Amino acid sequence: MADNVGFIGLGAIGTPMAIHVARAFPTVVWNRTQDKAARFASRYDAEVAETPGALVGACDVIITCLPTSREVREVIEAAGDAWRDGQLVIDASSGDPVGSRSNAEWLAQRGVGFVDAPVSGGTSGAEAGTLTTMLGGDAAWVERAKAFLPYAKRIEHVGPVGAGHALKAINNALLALNIVAVGEGLAALVKLGVPARRAIDVINASSGRSNVTENLIPERVLSRAWPRTFSAALLDKDLGVALSVLEDTGVASQLYPAVKRFYESARKVLDPDADHVEVIKPIEEAAGVELT
Ligand code: NDP
Numbered sequence: 707m708a709d710n711v712g713f714i715g716l717g718a719i720g721t722p723m724a725i726h727v728a729r730a731f732p733t734v735v736w737n738r739t740q741d742k743a744a745r746f747a748s749r750y751d752a753e754v755a756e757t758p759g760a761l762v763g764a765c766d767v768i769i770t771c772l773p774t775s776r777e778v779r780e781v782i783e784a785a786g787d788a789w790r791d792g793q794l795v796i797d798a799s800s801g802d803p804v805g806s807r808s809n810a811e812w813l814a815q816r817g818v819g820f821v822d823a824p825v826s827g828g829t830s831g832a833e834a835g836t837l838t839t840m841l842g843g844d845a846a847w848v849e850r851a852k853a854f855l856p857y858a859k860r861i862e863h864v865g866p867v868g869a870g871h872a873l874k875a876i877n878n879a880l881l882a883l884n885i886v887a888v889g890e891g892l893a894a895l896v897k898l899g900v901p902a903r904r905a906i907d908v909i910n911a912s913s914g915r916s917n918v919t920e921n922l923i924p925e926r927v928l929s930r931a932w933p934r935t936f937s938a939a940l941l942d943k944d945l946g947v948a949l950s951v952l953e954d955t956g957v958a959s960q961l962y963p964a965v966k967r968f969y970e971s972a973r974k975v976l977d978p979d980a981d982h983v984e985v986i987k988p989i990e991e992a993a994g995v996e997l998t
Contacts, residue, residue, distance in 0.1 A: 712765035720771035722832035726857040762788040775805025791817030802947040803868030819847035824874035829935040842870035879948035889986040893993035902997040934981040941982040942969040
């Protein structure tokens with residue numbers, strides 16, 4: 707009989723990931739806002755669990771996709787006595803290494819395996835099933851987890867529990883650093899009379915090009931579309947995790963704390979649910995230009 711897979715957290719990226727899971731396995735979903743789970747289940751042939759405990763009771767493998775390791779802990783503790791020896795939690799949240807080690811220990815006391823498995827590639831990558839996922843955990847659990855990641859095209863085991871979350875946090879900090887650097891640089895060029903569109907074209911044929919210049923700026927800023935797919939709040943959270951990773955390893959940094967401060971102040975003037983790329987708006991405002 708096929709393993710039942712539970713999916714917890716039907717948010718912006720969790721939903722398209724869960725669609726792949728529901729197509730591949732008998733799937734049970736739970737979401738804090740329950741009508742989202744009901745809508746998902748009726749559309750994608752899944753069962754709805756009323757509580758995290760009911761989901762854990764019905765499943766062999768449980769995938770979590772929640773904001774941080776703290777919410778993962780709340781949900782796994784809420785499932786209480788439902789945990790059974792031999793189950794596996796795949797935590798696809800962008801969590802933090804310390805929290806994931808603690809969650810892994812809590813589950814290990816109940817015979818349950820834990821693999822941190824954050825994803826990269828955005829909601830479009832989740833829809834296409836082309837995410838990258840970076841796994842942290844013991845080899846045997848990681849091998850088992852690999853069979854349950856139908857939303858990922860690239861699956862990499864990068865180290866022990868927490869290593870996946872550490873790598874993901876550094877990756878996202880690099881994204882954040884780049885967004886700010888590109889935004890400030892383009893603002894200066896526009897003030898000098900170089901249209902942002904023209905500057906981006908040339909940068910994309912030069913050595914400063916990146917995912918930000920090739921994709922995010924054209925699709926979201928030059929177009930003025932500003933879609934909301936990944937919140938500035940979540941990227942700010944990832945910057946905080948990256949700072950802790952640097953601090954815990956004793957690596958001194960000038961840049962990461964500066965970008966963390968920038969995100970904190972940008973968020974104060976943006977909507978609470980602003981997208982991560984919308985931090986360009988306060989840069990435009992301060993410079994008195996539009997990046998078009
Ligand atoms: P969203 O904010 O869209 O969704 C968050 C999900 O977590 C919702 O299902 C929400 O439930 C649930 N949730 C929040 N708090 C709690 C809680 N206390 N107890 C139970 N459930 C809770 O986030 P995303 O889907 O964008 O992101 C999820 C994770 O994936 C994050 O760690 C993020 O950093 C990461 N990520 C996101 C990417 C993206 O492009 N969006 C890209 C790569 C990684 P409810 O519906 O009730 O609000």
